[in-house]
Amino acid sequence: MNLLFWWEVVGTFVFCVSGAVAARGKDMDWFGMFVVGLITGTGGGMLRSFLIGDLPPVFLRDPLYFGIAGLATVIAVAGAGWWERVRRAVSVLDAFGLGLFVVTGMRIAQAHGLAPWAALALGVISATFGGLLRDVIRNEVPLVLRREIYATACIAGGLVLIGLDALGSPEGLALAVTTAVVVTIRLLAIRYAIHRSEA
Amino acid sequence: MNLLFWWEVVGTFVFCVSGAVAARGKDMDWFGMFVVGLITGTGGGMLRSFLIGDLPPVFLRDPLYFGIAGLATVIAVAGAGWWERVRRAVSVLDAFGLGLFVVTGMRIAQAHGLAPWAALALGVISATFGGLLRDVIRNEVPLVLRREIYATACIAGGLVLIGLDALGSPEGLALAVTTAVVVTIRLLAIRYAIHRSEA
């Protein structure tokens, strides 16, 4: 449980920084970077809370998320160039965050009595809606709706989790395999995309 | 009741296809078309659910809506040209969907204890918010906010329903008349708009 918690913190942090850095590119001030960062990191969980009535959303339950978004804002203000240089390393963390958001989103949905197909939908929403909001607020057509492999990775991971649950897999194994599936597809996609953009 | 249900399915389907086709025009992938289609068809009902706490929204209760959005995506990918050719015929179905969304939205609001004026607002929201979200996500100023006759048809229908309720009209009649009012205004508006665009 503790490991899960810290993975989610790391995933949220990477999402927040991506949002705050993207906000900076739109001439936003520190408040804009903070808000867009916070929304990118916690927007998926927020919509999930709205959809199942699990209120208030997590970012209002623990000040930790404001701290994470604050740190992300500092990085966006002071270290955007540095962030750009470590982006390839960061995309691994981002992929882990994505996988974990799918898993925790599905588990919370199931705990609220949703059927597997609906839980899968909530897992994908948990993982992708923050990025969608980030782009809508920045006045861009959402990236997640234009690069299919992003959502495909989440859906594949979610389907694997449903399959492992049906087979009676122990929780730790189910979680590790699901996250690994999401991470693998994402990293393959990033590698492929890098090649394509070089062509 | 069965007829009502199938009308709503047809209306949702037409809305979903309009969303998925519009997403294609923004260079979205299949996931983007699916999401925008689903949101266009069920976004009005989703906001209604949020506003009155009727959770989860209908698209998470019945996998049918994901199936409808999936079919809409297939049409957007494979048959956008064909869809364009039948668009005038489809606009009749779209108008019926609009009318029905107003009626079902108002009935659900009334069942949750809202006053007639608030139920009217929820009926209009149910019918128009999906299209508004479709355009916000596609990074366009929402069409429904620029062509007044669209909302006017919904409001007129809702006012007629309130009037018929006050007169003690039987449910079937109230429903038929309300939908007919919305459909008539919409189709007159479409005919008028066609003429204007030819001028």
Added chain:
Amino acid sequence: MNLLFWWEVVGTFVFCVSGAVAARGKDMDWFGMFVVGLITGTGGGMLRSFLIGDLPPVFLRDPLYFGIAGLATVIAVAGAGWWERVRRAVSVLDAFGLGLFVVTGMRIAQAHGLAPWAALALGVISATFGGLLRDVIRNEVPLVLRREIYATACIAGGLVLIGLDALGSPEGLALAVTTAVVVTIRLLAIRYAIHRSEA
């Protein structure tokens, strides 16, 4: 209490007109002006309602808000030029509305059991989210995320309120001081911005 109520009505009205006038600039019809006006004035309260489950939002509880948005629409249609001329006077009312939205947002959040830091977040959301939605629907990068002093005024006011609460200040004094802080910072910022834009 009565004074508070009327302050909020005035604040909502000023926000609604700003939204309706801004909608007009995007070629929207009367329905678009009405919707964007209503959302600008009540969108902050709506998100607050969603976040803490305080449903339905205030704009569905009292038809007054539809009346305010309707009046704002009339002004946007008939008196946009006149509104432009009184804008500097109006910005004082707008600042009062902002301050009051922070205070009422925080009080409602505290009544729902939220900690001070979370109540502060809800106060800022209550005051700023309507303007953010106005700009997202108008397809613009939100102003509130680009001009930091706007949010800074709200946060400063909220921090002062938390401090006064900790000191056991009587409610009337806490409210007056908090609003005065928000108004003062806002008006100084407006004066500064005017000078800068003249330079």
